[in-house]
Amino acid sequence: MTWRYNKSTENRIRWGQHSGIGFKFLKAVAKNFILLQVLFLCLFAYVFGALYLQTTHTHNINIALLDYDGGAIGSAIKAAYESLGGDGFPTLQEVSPSEFPQPSDLLSAVCSTRYWAGLYVSSGASDRLENALGGGSPALVYNRSDIITLIWNQARYSTVVDGAVFSNMQTLSNTARIIYSTADRTGALQNFTDTEVLSVFANPWILSSVNIQPTTQGSRAIYNTLVIILILIQDFFYLGTINGIYANLKIYARIHPLRIITMRFLNSLVYCMVGSLCVAGMIWAFRSGWNVDGDQWALTWITLWLFAHLNFQVLDVFTIWLPVPYVPMALISWVVLNVTSILLPFELSPAFYRVGYMFPAHEVYETLLNIWSSGCNPHLQYSVPILFAWEIVALVLSVLGVFRRSHYATIAEEQQAKQFDDRLKVAEEFQRGEDAKLQTPIGSAAQKDQVAIDADKETSLENGATRQRLAAIINKEEREEAQIRRTLSRTCNFGPSFNMPFVGDDTDSDDTRSLK
Known part of the structure; x- marks a missing residue:
């Protein structure tokens, strides 16, 4: 391909003659090599350090627990948290109903980012569940979605709160449900023949979600x-x-x-x-x-x-x-x-x-x-x-x-x-x-001829020197x-x-x- 770019090989330094420029080249390459490698090493370390052991910091996510009921359901949730709690699980902070008299007050606290989320047990939830387990019309009208409610804001770091908050609270709810269902209730169950009652007992509640801003788009x-x-x-x-x-x-x-x-x-x-x-x-x-x-x-x-x-x-x-x-x-x-x-x-x-x-x-x-x-x-x-x-x-x-x-x-x-x-x-x-050299005074004609002869001889040398x-x-x-x-x-x-x-x-x- 050199015939297309014939000038690319002309007037090049031969091998062994480029020690000076070679040293400068290697010095510049080495300096930039080291600077860039150190820079990107530090940047990678900084990024990975921010993500390092992310799950072990989940306990820094604080979630308010508010028990308006004060019955067996709240006790089951607390027992479930005792078994699940750790560095990889959000921290439940139990708050008094007097601090948040209404669920709307808890929603305001979550909205103000005082808490990442709020979990509350509805007032009278345990009594309604016990009545449903007794059979009859209470079992027919029993509302599983009005027992435990989670208030959260999915727009706030949506890809993080999906797992750190919502999924963990689902796990907490399911664990609490198992704890509640496996309690000593043989005396209450021995006369159960109603399928609705058995359904309530098998699935006493569903975690309800109050999502301030659903954010699910890809x-x-x-x-x-x-x-x-x-x-x-x-x-x-x-x-x-x-x-x-x-x-x-x-x-x-x-x-x-x-x-x-x-x-x-x-x-x-x-x-x-x-x-x-x-x-x-x-x-x-x-x-x-x-x-x-x-x-x-x-x-x-x-x-x-x-x-x-x-x-x-x-x-x-x-x-x-x-x-x-x-x-x-x-x-x-x-x-x-x-x-x-x-x-x-x-x-x-x-x-x-x-x-x-x-x-x-x-x-x-x-x-x-x-x-x-x-x-x-x-x-x-x-x-x-x-x-x-x-x-x-x-x-x-x-x-x-x-x-x-x-x-x-x-x-x-x-x-x-x-x-x-x-x-x-x-x-x-x-x-x-x-x-000035060309205007030097010249004497006789013979001298002029001699000067002309000398000028012809020296022209090529003078042009090169010039x-x-x-x-x-x-x-x-x-x-x-x-x-x-x-x-x-x-x-x-x-x-x-x-x-x-x-x-x-x-x-x-x-x-x-x-x-x-």
């Missing part, structure tokens, strides 16, 4: 994972596009910083608005019977808009104040830290991971849960201020970064113009020297220019930039100068 699994990740990546790619356009058009050296700040802010604001609109639209398009309304959609859109915009500003801060090689590392670290903060409720992770309260992904998810469950996750008193704090701090640093970039972009332009003038001056001086001297001067200027560029790049960078479509090759034309 897309719920990615609300706290891929949705957040894609928003962050969406912001990063557009930021790279904007940086590429600014670099191609040399905006920082041509436009006043205040105008740049205004345009970047409005541009990012509109972009994040449209992006969050699409995300909220997709959530609603695939909600699959989820009981949410238009007002909740609008609040979801606004919340995601704020989250997307503050992350755009944060990523811009990374590109301004971090060296270019570390920007991708900062991006992946930011994504992992944010997503880890919402993979699980903090009750199921080691206490160290409560540091996730500071990350915007956790606060936006807390806000969204409050919206989706109609106020039954009331943590706005800290989630919204934290989100706005990130927005304001990142915006201030981004504004300072525009002045910083404009400052060093102007220095770079001035230095480039100075280098061009220096090169032109060197070339002119060199040419004047050559012209080219070498001029090349040496140009190489010196290029080395100085490269050193200045390296110094400026260490001082300030314009962030990762992508050469995207619709940015033509004539970006440095006179049309762009009209932007001044």
Whole structure:
């Protein structure tokens, strides 16, 4: 295939002649190899640490137990909890009926996230069950669903509460039913001939569920994972596009910083608005019977808009104040830290991971849960201020970064113009020297002929020497220019930039100068 790319093998360093460049190559490869391996090792450890021994932290899930009955059913539930309780089972906290006189009071406590769930035994449940076991009309009208009731909010980490709360409470109810049915009731059963009575005895109750916000759609699994990740990546790619356009058009050296700040802010604001609109639209398009309304959609859109915009500003801060090689590392670290903060409720992770309260992904998810469950996750008193704090701090640093970039972009332009003038001056001086040699006074005609002969002999040698001297001067200027560029790049960078479509090759034309 070399015949198609014949230049690919020309003017190459031979084997054994590249010790200098080979050492630099291996040094750079080794440094990046170690940095990336250590970074991803730490990130994997951080993520897996958050999920480590998740089930053994289930006891941190607190569930209120309220016995309005005070009879045999409540005793059976307590006995079942004694047999099931442990690190892998939620903690039942028995509360007094005087604290929650009505089931609606318990529902309010669950709604306020004081408890993950509430389990209560209805008043008179044991008496109704005993009457049904006695046969007759009480057995016919007996309602199994009005004995034990579970109040919970499935919208709150739905994939977690399905198992940690609802499934465990089902197990508790079934165990309590077995304990109740296997109690010493031979005297009461010896005359049972009614099939309805036997049915009541075999299945005395069914756990009823009061689900504040049923959340069963399949897309719920990615609300706290891929949705957040894609928003962050969406912001990063557009930021790279904007940086590429600014670099191609040399905006920082041509436009006043205040105008740049205004345009970047409005541009990012509109972009994040449209992006969050699409995300909220997709959530609603695939909600699959989820009981949410238009007002909740609008609040979801606004919340995601704020989250997307503050992350755009944060990523811009990374590109301004971090060296270019570390920007991708900062991006992946930011994504992992944010997503880890919402993979699980903090009750199921080691206490160290409560540091996730500071990350915007956790606060936006807390806000969204409050919206989706109609106020039954009331943590706005800290989630919204934290989100706005990130927005304001990142915006201030981004504004300072525009002045910083404009400052060093102007220095770079001035230095480039100075280098061009220096090169032109060197070339002119060199040419004047050559012209002076040709204008040396010549005497007689014989001398002129001799000079012409000597000139013919020395032409080829002088041309070669001239080219070498001029090349040496140009190489010196290029080395100085490269050193200045390296110094400026260490001082300030314009962030990762992508050469995207619709940015033509004539970006440095006179049309762009009209932007001044």
